Amino acid sequence: MRAVVYQGNGRIGVEERPMPEIRENEDVILQVTMTTICSSDIHIKHGAVPRAIPGVILGHEFVGKVVRTGSKVKNVRPGDRVAVNVETFCGQCFYCKRGYVNNCTDPSGGWALGCRIDGGQAEYVRIPYGDNGLTLIPDNVTDEQALFTGDLLSTGYWSAKIGEIKKGDTVVILGAGPTGLCSMMAARLYQPSKIIAVDLLENRLFLAKEKGLADLILNSERADIQDEIRKQTEGRGADVVIEAAGGKDTFQLAWETARPNGTVCLVAMYEEGQMLPLPQMYGKNLTFKTGGVDACDCPEIMKLIEKGKLDATCLITHRTSFENIMEAYRIFEEKEDGVIKWAIKM
Numbered sequence: 380m381r382a383v384v385y386q387g388n389g390r391i392g393v394e395e396r397p398m399p400e401i402r403e404n405e406d407v408i409l410q411v412t413m414t415t416i417c418s419s420d421i422h423i424k425h426g427a428v429p430r431a432i433p434g435v436i437l438g439h440e441f442v443g444k445v446v447r448t449g450s451k452v453k454n455v456r457p458g459d460r461v462a463v464n465v466e467t468f469c470g471q472c473f474y475c476k477r478g479y480v481n482n483c484t485d486p487s488g489g490w491a492l493g494c495r496i497d498g499g500q501a502e503y504v505r506i507p508y509g510d511n512g513l514t515l516i517p518d519n520v521t522d523e524q525a526l527f528t529g530d531l532l533s534t535g536y537w538s539a540k541i542g543e544i545k546k547g548d549t550v551v552i553l554g555a556g557p558t559g560l561c562s563m564m565a566a567r568l569y570q571p572s573k574i575i576a577v578d579l580l581e582n583r584l585f586l587a588k589e590k591g592l593a594d595l596i597l598n599s600e601r602a603d604i605q606d607e608i609r610k611q612t613e614g615r616g617a618d619v620v621i622e623a624a625g626g627k628d629t630f631q632l633a634w635e636t637a638r639p640n641g642t643v644c645l646v647a648m649y650e651e652g653q654m655l656p657l658p659q660m661y662g663k664n665l666t667f668k669t670g671g672v673d674a675c676d677c678p679e680i681m682k683l684i685e686k687g688k689l690d691a692t693c694l695i696t697h698r699t700s701f702e703n704i705m706e707a708y709r710i711f712e713e714k715e716d717g718v719i720k721w722a723i724k725m
């Protein structure tokens with residue numbers, strides 16, 4: 380079968396690989412039907428994810444059809460259409476039992492697919508703990524609608540949940556890339572009075588406004604963001620800030636735009652350490668929430684997709700088939716042609 384492989388030293392390429400096989404009783408083998416490229420794949424390519432293993436098949440955001448199941452698998456059967464969770468989790472350890480599946484202590488726990496174990500930019504893939512990591516796709520939900528369930532939508536949903544958004548809040552979302560846009564969609568579920576999107580790229584802000592994901596868009600190259608947000612909040616600042624940009628100054632912008640006693644969720648992946656200037660923050664009494672998604676809400680997300688309350692298909696700006704995946708990578712990495720997400724049909 381064909382697969383996109385991380386070859387180390389800044390290189391990736393399509394290789395011929397053997398079909399995956401059941402190794403553990405909890406394993407499921409999937410035929411991938413649709414896959415996509417995530418910015419984390421680009422981070423892996425450039426060596427920015429130290430735990431990624433050269434030789435691994437990339438891809439952690441995909442949907443497929445079950446072809447084989449291990450003897451202990453109960454929830455899915457051959458022929459089922461499923462969305463795949465970015466995180467592998469055992470469901471039994473200290474962290475799993477508390478819903479912190481990102482910190483699952485199983486050897487293949489956490490973000491393993493397409494990083495430490497072979498992922499889904501391939502014709503077939505082995506999913507460990509298939510009962511935990513696969514979500515059935517209802518007949519009336521398409522592959523495109525389900526594609527982002529396990530990674531982007533999970534991240535957006537998780538960021539809004541840990542932000543503890545209350546009805547009537549003003550929510551600022553820094554970064555209108557795929558993660559920021561999904562955070563806006565999820566934040567909307569909590570009925571905030573206003574969602575304000577901040578970014579540098581006009582096409583992303585335009586999409587956020589056009590699709591009704593944000594009520595107000597601010598371009599940080601043109602507007603004084605702090606000033607604008609104060610104007611919108613009777614001088615206080617935002618109740619909740621979700622930082623999904625990970626830019627040079629966006630951590631600072633995040634805590635500065637939050638109101639006293641507000642919550643700042645840091646979902647972005649930073650490339651460098653950030654300054655926490657405690658003297659300036661003193662008395663602002665902020666709550667910081669940090670880190671990587673606990674993708675434990677996929678069944679709930681799928682229900683919301685089915686009901687039409689979460690729809691991330693507007694992120695799909697480009698479509699192609701697997702033959703063209705290397706060209707898709709190039710366009711995605713260069714941010715050419717206004718690309719936000721690819722849908723790649725197998």
Ligand SMILES: [Zn+2]
Pocket residue numbers: 417418419420439440530531
């Ligand atoms: Zn990802």
Ligand SMILES: [Zn+2]
Pocket residue numbers: 468469470471472473474475476482483484485488
């Ligand atoms: Zn676990």
